[in-house]
Amino acid sequence: xxIEDFGGGFGHAGLVQRxxxxxxxxxxxxxxxxxxARDFALPARCPGCGVVVEGDDRFCLECWSALExxxxxxxxxxxxxxxxVEGMTCGRCLAQAPSHDGVRAAVGYCDIARGVxxxxxxxxxxxxxxxxxxxxxxxxxxxxxxxxxxxxxxRWRIWSRGYNQSVLIARALAGRAGGDLAIDALIRTKRTPLxxxxxxxxxxxxMRGAFAVRKDxxxxxxxxxxxxxxxxxxxxxxxxxxxxxxxxxxxxxxxILCWARVLRADD
Numbered sequence: 001x002x003i004e005d006f007g008g009g010f011g012h013a014g015l016v017q018r019x020x021x022x023x024x025x026x027x028x029x030x031x032x033x034x035x036x037a038r039d040f041a042l043p044a045r046c047p048g049c050g051v052v053v054e055g056d057d058r059f060c061l062e063c064w065s066a067l068e069x070x071x072x073x074x075x076x077x078x079x080x081x082x083x084x085v086e087g088m089t090c091g092r093c094l095a096q097a098p099s100h101d102g103v104r105a106a107v108g109y110c111d112i113a114r115g116v117x118x119x120x121x122x123x124x125x126x127x128x129x130x131x132x133x134x135x136x137x138x139x140x141x142x143x144x145x146x147x148x149x150x151x152x153x154x155r156w157r158i159w160s161r162g163y164n165q166s167v168l169i170a171r172a173l174a175g176r177a178g179g180d181l182a183i184d185a186l187i188r189t190k191r192t193p194l195x196x197x198x199x200x201x202x203x204x205x206x207m208r209g210a211f212a213v214r215k216d217x218x219x220x221x222x223x224x225x226x227x228x229x230x231x232x233x234x235x236x237x238x239x240x241x242x243x244x245x246x247x248x249x250x251x252x253x254x255x256i257l258c259w260a261r262v263l264r265a266d267d
């Protein structure tokens with residue numbers, strides 16, 4: 001991770017060491033004192049298990065080792081791992097090609113990845129977006145003219161939750177890697193129930209016609225490669241519905257960027 005590490009522990013000597021390192025980094029005295037006080041009172045904790053760790057947005061060794069980090073050697077359309085074979089398409093995508101043009105996921109979906117996503121979505125932990133963005137940077141290589149667009153939530157869900165987790169991830173990613181960001185270009189036109197527990201066919205039916213591109217944003221999408229940002233890729237129903245709407249508006253390519261990808265073949 002590209003995380004600032006000032007070293008030291010949380011005892012007196014460790015805090016002094018951290019303060020000296022911060023001072024050398026160019027932080028002013030007030031910032032140094034505030035950060036040291038925060039680290040002492042509220043030490044950084046692993047987002048997976050909650051044990052104290054040395055820096056913000058950092059996993060402990062045990063949780064880090066348990067994550068399955070994904071590369072680009074899976075299916076070239078859905079990123080399902082294929083035993084290290086690159087440039088191949090899985091049987092499912094050959095039988096029914098997705099509407100999008102590829103998936104780039106940081107990790108395989110597991111208990112730890114699920115916990116991070118749930119903390120971001122439901123526990124008021126927006127800092128999880130920074131952690132996710134830190135892992136997505138290696139998968140995000142935009143060309144000039146590419147556009148980051150988050151998967152939108154229905155307004156009722158935003159009002160109840162207070163924010164859209166995909167917007168937070170997209171903003172954090174743009175802050176790290178650059179790139180143009182269009183938060184409101186894609187909108188949700190239909191309120192859908194939670195998809196948890198539904199199969200791929202039911203999910204696709206639920207998401208049909210759920211998204212549209214704003215009329216005043218269509219011209220800005222014409223001929224562009226869109227990086228669609230979401231937290232979890234399960235069956236692809238949401239991604240496909242978004243990709244269809246974006247391509248109808250003139251986008252030439254839609255690549256999915258997400259924190260975790262479910263790896264069970266039957267999902």
